[in-house]
Amino acid sequence: MDVMPKWAEVVLVPLISLLLAAIISALVILAIGEDPVAATKLMVEGAVGSVRGWGYTLYYATNFIFTGLAVAVAFHARLFNIGGEGQAMLGGLGVALALLFIPWPHWTIGLIAAALGAAVFGAAWAFIPAYLQARRGSHIVITTIMFNFIASALLIYLLNEFLKPVGQADPSSARFADHLDLPTLNSVLTGMGIKASKDDSVNVTFLIALASAVAVWVLMWRTRLGYEIRAFGHSESAAKYAGINPVRITVITMLISGGLAGLMGVNTVMGESEKLLLNSTEGAGFIGIAVALMGRSHPVGVVIAAILFGFLYQGGAELALWTSIPRELIVVIQALVILFTGALDNMVRMPLERMFLAARLRRAPGPERKPAEPAK
């Protein structure tokens, strides 16, 4: 029986966890001798106070929607995909390979090719850990961590040995063709006659991210496969008795998860840098964990949490620019969110559950309790 009403489960618990994370973050800012209120103001101004700010906030949010959805889908099957970072790196590689070697006539076709490349490469990188977990019982958390490092080594190797143009010093690929630039919010606004900044930031990939969120919702709650994934996550043995094949579900779930993480590469590699860089993921794979936890693994929650983290990221960059607070403050906030909404979930939940239970007993006293009978 659920102890708490649904609204408390969905809204109250995450809000309290978030509040705790915010209070501690404020204390951290105080401790390093800065003013949390002024810092917050600066962040709000920098992240959502201008078209440019919004552009970057949504650009980062796009990354986090993809990685957040990736972690969330895996969570539903009770799989912890910690390898979003590596899968996103490979996704970026897929984008670069798709765009460097085939002369696509127009960005729309290029975008489809890039998205396919990203998803396929990301999914492929998730396949081996998934297969090993399903068939050989290797712990997926450890294998996906290892695959993050292998991806990074592979990327360094490929960039230095093959993709780097001759005579170039820094390890990055050649630039993609100019006509493959994705339309950005700024270019759309300029087209409508509104003056905006020239920065490339949020681009058409944001819409793909939103569409992916919808697709994940449909998959999870409106299809047979989604039902099987959730059933498997609730109880593996029950799922087995119901004729659900655990190997199949594990592999398919991880393929979807890896594909989603890989899609992030479209945003960073095709949309922003327009070439493959060494560190284009910038830890977004790990932020996906915070986003999925905060969003309670629901696509709507993931999108909201991703935009919040996009805000934190862009706001944090502004803070680092104008104050002596380093960008790493965001990493601290991210850690606190993971800690309170993930690991210390029970700390918030237990007292709340007790409270609701007490309130319910007071409202509707059950069958009267008899005093314990004296022992004979």
Add this chain to the structure above:
Amino acid sequence: MDYTTLIQLLDSTVRFATPLLLACLAGLFSERAGIFDIGLEGKMLAAAFFTAAVASLTGSAWIGLMGGIAASLVLAGIHGVASITFRGNQLISGVAINALAAGMTVLIAQDWFRQGGRTPPLAGNARFEGITLPGAEALADVPVIGPLYADLISGHSVLVYIAFLAVPLTWWVLFRTRFGLRLRAVGENPAAVDTAGVSVVGLRYAAVMICGVLCGIAGAYLSTALQAGFVKDMSAGRGFIALAALIFAKWRPWYALWATLLFGLFGALETRPDVIQAVIGLKVPGPLLGGLPYVMTVVILAGFVGKAIPPRAGGEPYVKER
């Protein structure tokens, strides 16, 4: 490859292996007690910073070490509260601890020293310098044994010797004491330990704290012996390599020594591509060598080369039956 190069290579193998070994033994205690710990990395990083920071403020590496261990213990305490007391997800807690350490170290470093997230360079007593073992100079000229003793065995910082002594000590504690027996039991079957009237919670906290101390020494080694000062993200994935070594070692102390020495050798070879080329006549790119420990761990995990069976109750919070 001549003898001098070999000694040099083995010498840097020892240097690379030391932090891995300490962190690996740290993980061994924790995981043998049934607490997964992917936060080794974060604890090492925090310890590396606080050791360097305290050492640079007090001028003493030993006081610095205390500071580093204290910082690591704080994070270990958070992990304990989250995963033992509140029965949270141990893996998620580990991820949080890694991020917390990555962020806080730079934040505090910037606040205290204002040098772009690093500590001032350490020198003199603020570092653990290499110590010359007795007779090293006298023996140095003896062929074969001389360089082996003077250059490979002697001349490391005290933390290296602590790390190597920690191996037999860990073996003895885990396999020859009552505490060790109970600790291993709590990782296999906590209910049985509970029935015997021993506190599961107490044992697990003890294991997590030992893990914290060892990670603290590992981190201290990074910033005061291997390098002279803290720089951002200086643990550079070593906590995860240690985790890989732990699986490679199948959660056993002596195997942990060999596994970390092997991974240390890879690290040493990565810095000497000329040696590899001379020995096998093939140019192996550095990044691929750097990725090798991870690939090997996956192969081991896949069960192709012997099966790695983790402690049975690992990762599961213990709930007493009512």
